[in-house]
Amino acid sequence: MDTTVLAKHIRLKVDLSDAEIEIVAAYFIEKDLPKKTILFKEGIIVDAIAFVVEGCLRSYSVDENGFEHILQFAPEGWWITDMLSVIKRQQSVLNVESIVDSKVFLLKRASQDELFDKVPKMERFFRILTENALCATRQRVIEGMSLTAKDRYINFCETYPDTVVNNIPQKYVAAYIGVTPEFLSKMRSQLYRS
Amino acid sequence: MDTTVLAKHIRLKVDLSDAEIEIVAAYFIEKDLPKKTILFKEGIIVDAIAFVVEGCLRSYSVDENGFEHILQFAPEGWWITDMLSVIKRQQSVLNVESIVDSKVFLLKRASQDELFDKVPKMERFFRILTENALCATRQRVIEGMSLTAKDRYINFCETYPDTVVNNIPQKYVAAYIGVTPEFLSKMRSQLYRS
DNA sequence: GGTGGAAAATAACATAGGTTAAGAAATCAA
DNA sequence: TTGATTTCTTAACCTATGTTATTTTCCACC
Structure with a gap:
């Protein structure tokens, strides 16, 4: 299990030694997802969060x-799940699916609680992440109310990485x-004509 | 300084002894806000979060x-600030203002970091809160995309406490x-006619 | 208890964005 | 490759919501 991407990502927010990274990594489960694979399906009780090592989910x-x-795109280095289902232990209303061939690291909710006790800096990490x-x-809520659809589209193109903007079906962007x-x-067609 | 409301609120999420509550409370600064007082103004760098003890802010x-x-209403027992300004230390884009006579407890960002070291359970508290x-x-984003304005209004009335729904100007609800x-x-008028 | 200014209601008209349908282009399966 | 599906484009028409303007109701303050 190659933890390079994960380690780099965590160290953007908290300082962890190599030994700590190893402890953390041990809690994750690697999973490969061919394109269009559903990771979490609507109606189940989700009990893990996923870190995207490679590819892109939605x-x-x-x-x-x-x-x-679509609530969220999660390219490499992002986290995705149905958090409401995880924290309230209730049936999920979201589907989480790979858009292209992807690889994720799963962290079970129980593992996460254990991890917080063993490596308290990880609780800080997740607080900051959240x-x-x-x-x-919240920014997205404001934009939804104050911007026109065209401006939201322009914003989207400027905000998301090229891999997302240009490699996913347009209907997903819509x-x-x-x-x-x-x-x-x-x-x-209006934007490109002018 | 009466910490009843605050203590009760924190204990909904984490277990704190009376002694710990006292330590926590010492970090807060009490502030009274007459109706329509701006607590944080657009353009400043906000460095505190506010807990509403009494009244209602937006x-x-x-x-x-x-x-x-309007991004958020904060009746009694809620927290409010411009979080982006607080965590990124950048100019705020939000105004935070009392709708009626209110009382808040302010927690400075620096105090918060200190508090997390002294009472680690408070870091857990804020992680859960966040x-x-x-x-x-996220639920609101989804509703903005999938519901009609009338359904969003009905939802709003069912979700927010009566104090908010019936005691604030309609233009704020809009x-x-x-x-x-x-x-x-x-x-x-359509809803009440039928 | 009257008065001035804000908030809410109403209504005619305007528009951003949705719907439906059909063809063109891209992607996929074999 | 080829045929089958899915996605994208275009265009005519439709609707939810916005705009502007006027009137009515509600309060805060003298």
Whole structure:
């Protein structure tokens, strides 16, 4: 199990010795996901969080009319799960699926609690990680209310890495910024014409 | 300084002795806010978080057309700040203001770091608090994409305590669910007619 | 208890974005 | 490669929500 990506990622936020990294890594379970594999399916009780080592996943909900809405893309170095299901131990409402061939490290909720006691810096790490995620999500709420669809699309292209913007189906981008694929297509043709 | 509300709130998530509560409480600064007082103003670098002991605050941004968008209401027992400004030490984009006469306890960022070292359970407390806030905010993103304005309004009324739903100006509710006051008014007349 | 200013209601009209449908282009399976 | 699916584009038409303007109601303050 190659922990380079994980170690580098954790050390962006907290200081861990090589020995500590080894302890931490031992709690993770490696899992390969071929393209379009569902990692967590709507309706189950999710009890792990996933760190993306390679590839890209997405989490999405399906509304009562059958439309998908994407909550999150998780390229390499990001975390993804249905957190509400994990912390409240309730049925999940999200699907988590690989968009391309991917590899994740899974951390079970029970392992996580144990890990926090053994390496308290990891509790700090997850606090900081969650604070950042909260800021980003709140930013998205504000943008959803104050920006036009075209501006949200431009923002999206500027914010997400090229691997996401250019290598995933456009309908996913539409489902993320909150418009129909048809309307995204129309916006794009307007943007590139002018 | 009456710490009843704060102690009760913290003990919902972590177990603290009376002695620990006292240590924690010593880090907070009490502040009274008459109605419509701005606690944190857009453009400053915010370096504290506020716990609402009494009353109700709101955080909002003003877009380039001068429209306000409300990110959060914080009635008694809630926390509020511009977290992005606090953690990134950058100029805030949010205003935080009391809607009615209120009382808050302020916790400075520096005090918070010190507190985490002295009472590690408080780091756990804030991790859990932030996880919950993240779930709620993500839920709001999904609702913004999948629900109609009328359903968002109904949801809002069912989710927030009566004190918020019935005691604050409707235009604030509109600025929270993401519609104009005029359209909220129209929706309400439709809802109550049928 | 009256008065001035904010908030809410109403209504006519405007528009961003959705819907439906059909064809073109890309991707996939064998 | 080829045929089958899925995705993307285009375009005509539709609807939820916004805009502007006017009127009515609600309060805060004298």
